[in-house]
Each structure stands twice: as C-alpha cells, then as structure tokens.
Amino acid sequence: MSLRNIGIVYRKELTEALRDRRTLITTFLVPLLMIPVLGAGFTGVMSAVIGNAKKEKPKIMIIGSEDSPGVVDALRTNPKINAVPTSGDWKNLVVDKKIRAAVEIPPDFQTELAKGQAGTVKIYIYGGEMKSEFAAANIESFLKEYRDSVVTERLVTNHLPGELLKPFAVRRQNIAPPEKEAGAILGGIIAYMLILMCLNGAMHPAIDLTAGEKERGTMETILSSPVSRTHLVLGKFLLVMTASLVTAVLLMFSVSVSSTVLQKSGALNQMVDEGEPLPQLSLGPAAAASVIVMAIPLSVLFSAGLFTIALFAKSHKEAQSYIAPLMFLVVIPAISAMLPGVELTPKLAVVPLLNVSLLCKELITGEYHWNYIILIFVSTCVYAAGALYLAVKMFQRESVLFRS
Amino acid sequence: MIEAVNLSKTFQDKKRGEIRAVDSVSFACRPGEIYGLLGANGAGKTTTLRMLATILEPTSGTARLCGHDIVEHPERVRKHCGFLSTATALYPRLTAQEMVEYFGRLNGLDATTLKKRIDEIFDRLDMNGFRDRRCDKLSTGMKQKTSIARTLIHDPPVMIFDEPTLGLDIMTARTIIEFIRECRDRGKTVIFSTHVMREVEKLCDTIGIIQNGQLLAEGTIEQLRQRHGVNDMEEIFVKIVTPHYQEAV
Numbered sequence: 001m002s003l004r005n006i007g008i009v010y011r012k013e014l015t016e017a018l019r020d021r022r023t024l025i026t027t028f029l030v031p032l033l034m035i036p037v038l039g040a041g042f043t044g045v046m047s048a049v050i051g052n053a054k055k056e057k058p059k060i061m062i063i064g065s066e067d068s069p070g071v072v073d074a075l076r077t078n079p080k081i082n083a084v085p086t087s088g089d090w091k092n093l094v095v096d097k098k099i100r101a102a103v104e105i106p107p108d109f110q111t112e113l114a115k116g117q118a119g120t121v122k123i124y125i126y127g128g129e130m131k132s133e134f135a136a137a138n139i140e141s142f143l144k145e146y147r148d149s150v151v152t153e154r155l156v157t158n159h160l161p162g163e164l165l166k167p168f169a170v171r172r173q174n175i176a177p178p179e180k181e182a183g184a185i186l187g188g189i190i191a192y193m194l195i196l197m198c199l200n201g202a203m204h205p206a207i208d209l210t211a212g213e214k215e216r217g218t219m220e221t222i223l224s225s226p227v228s229r230t231h232l233v234l235g236k237f238l239l240v241m242t243a244s245l246v247t248a249v250l251l252m253f254s255v256s257v258s259s260t261v262l263q264k265s266g267a268l269n270q271m272v273d274e275g276e277p278l279p280q281l282s283l284g285p286a287a288a289a290s291v292i293v294m295a296i297p298l299s300v301l302f303s304a305g306l307f308t309i310a311l312f313a314k315s316h317k318e319a320q321s322y323i324a325p326l327m328f329l330v331v332i333p334a335i336s337a338m339l340p341g342v343e344l345t346p347k348l349a350v351v352p353l354l355n356v357s358l359l360c361k362e363l364i365t366g367e368y369h370w371n372y373i374i375l376i377f378v379s380t381c382v383y384a385a386g387a388l389y390l391a392v393k394m395f396q397r398e399s400v401l402f403r404s
Numbered sequence: 405m406i407e408a409v410n411l412s413k414t415f416q417d418k419k420r421g422e423i424r425a426v427d428s429v430s431f432a433c434r435p436g437e438i439y440g441l442l443g444a445n446g447a448g449k450t451t452t453l454r455m456l457a458t459i460l461e462p463t464s465g466t467a468r469l470c471g472h473d474i475v476e477h478p479e480r481v482r483k484h485c486g487f488l489s490t491a492t493a494l495y496p497r498l499t500a501q502e503m504v505e506y507f508g509r510l511n512g513l514d515a516t517t518l519k520k521r522i523d524e525i526f527d528r529l530d531m532n533g534f535r536d537r538r539c540d541k542l543s544t545g546m547k548q549k550t551s552i553a554r555t556l557i558h559d560p561p562v563m564i565f566d567e568p569t570l571g572l573d574i575m576t577a578r579t580i581i582e583f584i585r586e587c588r589d590r591g592k593t594v595i596f597s598t599h600v601m602r603e604v605e606k607l608c609d610t611i612g613i614i615q616n617g618q619l620l621a622e623g624t625i626e627q628l629r630q631r632h633g634v635n636d637m638e639e640i641f642v643k644i645v646t647p648h649y650q651e652a653v
Contacts, residue, residue, distance in 0.1 A: 008509045012498070019497040019538075217493030221554070223459045224487035225510040226479050398460055399416075 005227050009235025017205055017239060026204050027243045031197050031251035036258045043262060049130070057082045058100035058135030061090045068109040074146060075103070080138045094126055100135035101125045113150065181280040182259065183287060183365030188338030190255055190283075191360035194248060194291060195334040195353060198299045199306070201247025202240050203323060206306035209236045211313035219401065233307075233395040237388065240307055244299035252288040252295075259283045283364065290363040297380035298356055304387035308394050314403060337361060349375050352383050405593055406433040406456065406562060410465030413451050413617075425451040427617040428465060433595050433610065435561065438588050440608030441597040442641060444649070448617035449597035450489070453566045456595065457487040469562050470593075483511060486555030489566030496540035500531060500550045503539055504557050511558035518557075525553045545576045552583055563587045565596035569603065581607065601637040613641060615648045 017023045059082050065072040076083045084099060093099045104122040112118035123139050126132035152162050174181065213219045222232065260282040306323060313319035330353060336342055337357030344358045355376045362369065394400050413426040426448045433439035443449045454460040456467055458478035466473055472480040494503050501522065508518040526532050529549045534542060539550065555563065565584060569577040584607060587594050598604060604611055604625075611628060613621045621628065621644045625637065632640050 005510065008506070012495075012502075012506045015502065016495060016497040216496060217491050218495055220454075220459060220487075220489065221492040221494070224457050224482060224485075224492065225507055226482040226512070227510045228479055402460070 002231060005231040006235045009227060009232055010238050013209060013236055013239040022204050023243060027201050027247050031247045032254050035254040039258050039262055053131045053134050056131060058131060059084050060135055060139065061086050061099055061102040063090060063102055063104045064107060065105040068105050070110055071105060078142050094124055100132045101139060103139050180365050182283050185281060186283060187361035187364040190364055191337050191357035192334045193251060194295060194360055195330060195357060197247045197251045198244050198295055199302050199330055202244035202299060202303045202306050205240045205243045206303060207310045207316055207319040209240060210307060210311040211319035212316050215315045229395050230392055233392050237303055237307055237391060240303040241299050244303050245295060248295035248299060249292055252292050256283050256285060256288045287364045287366060291360050294356055294360060297377060297384045300384035301380060301387055304384060304391045308391045311394050311400055333357060344372055350379050356380060405435060406469055406595060408467040411455060411462050411467055412464045413455060413460065414463045424617050429619045431612055431619060431622060433593050435593045436588055436591045437609040438607050439595045440604045440611045441614055442604055442611055443614040444599060447614045449614060450566050453564050453597055457485060457564050458482055484560050485562040485564055486560040487564045488551055488555045488568055490570045492551060494539035494547055494550055497538060499536045499538055501535045503550055504553045507554050508557040521557055525556055529553055548576050548579060562593045567597055605637050613644050615645045620644050620648065
C-alpha cells in the first residue's frame with residue numbers, strides 16, 4: 001500500500017475540487033448559510049405571526065345576553081377583547097373569520113347565578129385557527145376570573161375568608177440545564193440536517209470524480225498512468241469524504257453560532273408571554289463536537305455508497321437520476337428520529353442512519369450512554385467499511401468502468 | 405519491444421451474447437519501428453491497444469512490453485509506456501503544467517527530475533505560452549501538445565497511439581504525425597491504430613490488418629503490395645478485408 005500515490009491523487013482531486021464552483025457551494029456555502037437563513041426566516045415568521053395574534057384585540061360577539069347586563073358589561077370593558085354588536089349570522093362570521101369567536105350566555109344567567117346554579121357558558125371558535133384560539137383563551141380567562149369573583153363575593157357574604165377559594169398555589173418552574181433544553185428542542189432537527197448535509201456534501205464530488213470523469217474522457221487517461229486502481233479509488237474516496245465531513249463540521253459550527261446569536265438577539269421574546277422564561281436554544285460546543293465525531297463514520301458510509309452508485313453511471317445526469325431516489329431512502333430514517341417517542345433501543349441501535357440520528361438527538365441533550373455510543377459508532381464503521389470495500393471492488397471491474 | 409501472444413478479449417453483450425472483440429492476435433514490434441494497426445471501425449484495434457496499455461485485461465493470451473507481462477505486472481507495464489488516444493482527455497480544471505506534473509508524480513519522478521523534464525518538454529513542444537492556462541481554456545492544438553507532454557513525461561520506451569488523429573484538423577494532425585515519427589527516430593517502440601490509409605503509407609514500418617478481432621495480414625508495405633498484386637494501400641486493404649467483412653449491426 002503506497003500512501004504516496006494515494007496522496008498524489010488526493011492532492012490533485014483537492015486542487016480540482018477547490019476550483020469547482022458547484023463543490024464550493026455545496027460544501028461551504030450551503031451548510032454555513034442554510035441554518036442562519038432558515039433559522040432567521042423561521043423564527044422571524046413565527047414571532048411575527050404569534051406576536052401579531054397576541055397583540056390583536058380579538059373581535060367577539062356576545063349572544064343571548066339580554067337579561068344579564070352585569071356579565072356583558074364586564075366583558076365589554078375587558079381590555080383584552082373587543083366585543084362588537086351582536087348580529088344573527090354570528091356563526092357565519094366566525095367561519096368567515098370576520099370575528100374570532102362568539103360567547104353564548106345562557107338565558108336568565110344572572111338570575112340563575114344569584115340562585116346558585118347558572119348552567120354553561122359556551123364559546124364558539126374556529127378550531128385550529130390560532131387567532132380564534134387566542135380569543136377563546138382570553139374569554140375563558142375572563143370568565144374564570146369572573147367566576148372566582150362570584151365565589152369570593154359569596155364567601156364574604158357568608159363571613160368566610162377569601163383564601164378558602166385557593167387553599168394552595170401551583171407554579172411551574174423549569175429546572176433543566178439550558179443545554180439540555182436546547183437539545184430537546186433542536187436535537188431531532190439537527191440530526192436530520194446532519195444526515196442531509198453529510199449526504200449533500202458527498203454527492204457532487206462523488207459524481208464528479210466518477211461519472212464526471214467518464215463523461216469528460218479523463219478516465220482512460222488516468223487508467224493509463226502507473227497508479228494502481230486501488231490507490232486511485234482511495235485517493236478519490238478520501239476527497240469525497242473530506243467534502244462530506246467539511247460540510248458536516250461547518251453545519252455544526254453554523255448551528256452553534258446561529259443558535260447563540262438567535263438566543264441573544266431577542267427575536268424569541270415575541271413568542272412567549274411577558275414574564276415567561278425564554279426557551280433555551282443555544283447549543284454548547286461539547287454537544288456540537290460530539291455530533292461531529294459521529295459524523296465521521298456517517299460520511300465514510302455516504303461517500304463510499306454514493307461513489308459506488310455514481311461509478312455505474314456514464315454521465316453526470318445519469319448519476320443524478322440514480323442518486324435522487326436515494327435521498328428519499330435516507331430522509332425516512334432521519335425523519336423517524338424526529339418523531340416524539342422514538343428512542344434508542346438495542347434493536348434500533350443497529351439500524352443504519354436511524355441509529356445515528358437517534359444518538360445525535362441524545363448527544364445534543366448532553367446524555368452519553370457509552371454502550372450505545374460504542375455500538376453505533378462500531379456498527380456504522382462496519383457499514384461504512386462494507387460500502388468502501390464495494391467501491392474498491394467496483395473500480396476494478398471493466399464492465400463498470402467501461403459500461404457502454 | 406512489444407510482443408503479443410494469442411491476445412484475446414471477449415465481451416458479454418446482453419442482446420448479442422459473447423463477442424470476440426480480439427481473437428488470438430500475435431505480433432511483435434521492435435524498438436525504432438512503427439507498427440500500424442489498420443482496420444475498420446469495430447475491428448478490434450482499440451481493444452487490442454487498450455489491452456497493451458493494461459486498461460483492459462485480456463480474457464486469454466498475453467503480451468509483454470519491454471519484458472513486462474501485461475497480466476502479471478500491469479503497473480510496471482504502464483511505467484514503460486505512454487498511451488495517447490482521442491479518448492484520453494485532459495482534466496479541465498488543471499493547468500497544462502499541473503496536468504503534466506500530476507502524471508510525472510504518478511510515474512514516481514522526484515521533484516528535481518520532474519521540473520527538469522517539464523522544462524525540457526515544454527521548450528521542445530513550444531508550450532511555455534500556455535503553461536499556466538487551464539486545460540478547458542486551451543485550443544485543440546494546445547490540448548494535443550499537452551497530451552503529448554503528458555505521455556512523454558516519464559520518457560517511456562514504448563508508445564501506444566489509438567487513432568491519435570481522429571477528428572483533428574490537418575495542422576493538429578500533422579503535429580501528431582511528426583511526433584510519432586520523432587518517437588521512432590529516438591528509438592522508441594511505437595504502435596498506432598488508424599483507418600486512414602495515407603497515415604499508414606507515410607509512417608508504418610510494419611502493417612497489421614485487423615478485422616473481426618483477427619489479424620488477417622501482416623508485413624511491410626512492399627511485402628503486402630507484392631503479395632496482393634496491387635499498389636494502392638486502400639485496394640490492398642479492401643482485398644484482404646472484404647471476405648471477412650460484415651457490417652456491424
């Protein structure tokens with residue numbers, strides 16, 4: 001095994017790759033820009049939508065309230081809702097989103113209430129529509145307050161202390177360390193993107209160095225040089241793997257930086273109510289580094305796999321049509337790992353790609369189950385070695401190199 | 405020195421079954437001589453030369469280049485030969501010099517020798533004007549010169565040319581023809597394939613006529629003329645090949 005020749009081939013392929021615009025875009029630009037652009041776009045749109053919805057004073061209609069002026073007046077003066085004059089087609093108005101919700105006060109509400117039992121107040125909403133849900137929530141919280149005030153009044157009338165209503169208080173508090181919270185929110189999506197980027201980074205160079213070489217007519221040139229085919233394929237493979245790994249590293253770098261920037265920018269403020277704690281999104285360097293380590297066997301697997309497939313093709317276009325369906329195959333396990341409730345089990349730990357995605361999800365939350373880490377690293381290495389062996393074997397076959 | 409002994413190559417084709425592209429071909433080619441392989445398209449010229457250059461492996465039989473067996477030591481064979489065909493293109497994103505350097509390194513030349521060889525060849529072929537220009541920006545003539553420099557960088561004793569003038573204009577083709585002649589004059593063993601009769605008449609010391617993968621006739625131009633009683637090379641070729649000729653389907 002002559003490392004010298006592998007090195008010569010690698011250096012030449014590197015020179016060419018660095019002069020290829022498409023490789024530069026997929027390896028450097030896409031992973032660096034995708035996260036900030038997607039992240040900023042997504043949080044921008046989300047916070048704008050949620051912010052607007054929360055700021056809006058929802059129009060609502062009060063129905064069947066003729067005999068209960070007390071509750072109606074209280075509703076009308078509530079600053080969080082805008083009660084508009086009642087009309088008969090209120091149902092259509094809700095469905096047409098002209099008003100956000102309608103609240104129906106049962107007949108003789110106030111009289112019945114004074115007696116003690118006043119039936120049910122109904123809120124009509126457009127289910128699944130965010131602004132309608134917010135309006136309903138405002139009405140509901142108003143009604144709860146109103147109910148409490150009624151109870152308190154009664155207690156006072158009966159000379160009982162008001163605290164009877166609230167014998168104890170309930171409060172939620174987040175005690176998860178910030179990086180764990182970030183991991184739980186981002187883990188699935190990062191694992192998914194890592195797999196996609198590893199694949200995407202390897203794709204163009206893999207095609208360019210195999211089918212592209214056939215198409216440009218340089219395959220015969222290089223085969224007439226004294227370099228052995230094994231050295232040639234290894235030099236080429238290393239370049240493809242480099243591209244894939246660089247893409248993965250830049251992705252994690254970009255995730256780490258953009259999530260911290262996003263956290264500090266205050267863009268998240270819009271998404272939560274005042275006084276509530278902000279969700280923690282910034283990802284620590286330890287989490288990013290551990291994911292990169294897992295990306296190594298992953299990029300070997302993808303590079304060798306794509307290399308073998310692209311080697312069969314005679315042209316760039318043909319290779320792309322072989323690889324396109326592969327994208328779907330890869331995306332399925334990557335997405336499955338994002339589903340809530342899919343957790344690492346010994347069986348899933350040997351399913352290629354799914355195991356890496358699940359492990360990345362854990363690594364990002366800062367959990368290190370060493371038995372799984374070793375099992376998954378080793379099993380991915382085994383798959384990767386298999387794929388690489390196949391690539392080397394295929395490169396020896398005339399029927400593949402000179403397919404006509 | 406090239407010696408081919410019963411060199412054969414069969415391909416498997418899904419529709420047509422087994423194809424004998426080269427069928428038990430034997431010939432010898434000595435240093436300081438040009439051997440011309442003459443044949444129609446699909447006769448087996450390219451396959452024969454690709455086997456000599458160890459790009460393809462023979463199904464049976466073998467050949468020796470400078471004493472190295474093409475089956476047993478393909479890497480040694482490649483160190484001793486330069487292979488040039490219209491299918492051996494240049495890497496578009498490398499410069500002319502990088503292209504030649506790459507092949508020099510793969511041939512095991514050290515940095516000092518490589519630099520000396522490159523300067524020498526670039527001077528001789530008058531290539532210094534486009535040394536640092538990328539191969540995809542070169543004219544056809546410049547590309548041909550770069551290809552020639554690429555085959556010469558390790559100063560191989562054997563040169564293999566597969567239809568080197570195919571699709572080239574007259575001026576570029578002439579550069580190649582002159583180069584082939586120069587190789588012979590420097591004592592190299594030269595084999596080349598063509599279907600252009602004029603090139604054969606101008607260049608070849610020995611001619612082999614190949615059809616359906618079989619070597620049908622071999623000899624100097626004079627010998628072939630006497631044997632077949634006609635003077636014109638094209639007439640000789642037609643006379644030999646016609647009984648065996650089946651149009652490719």
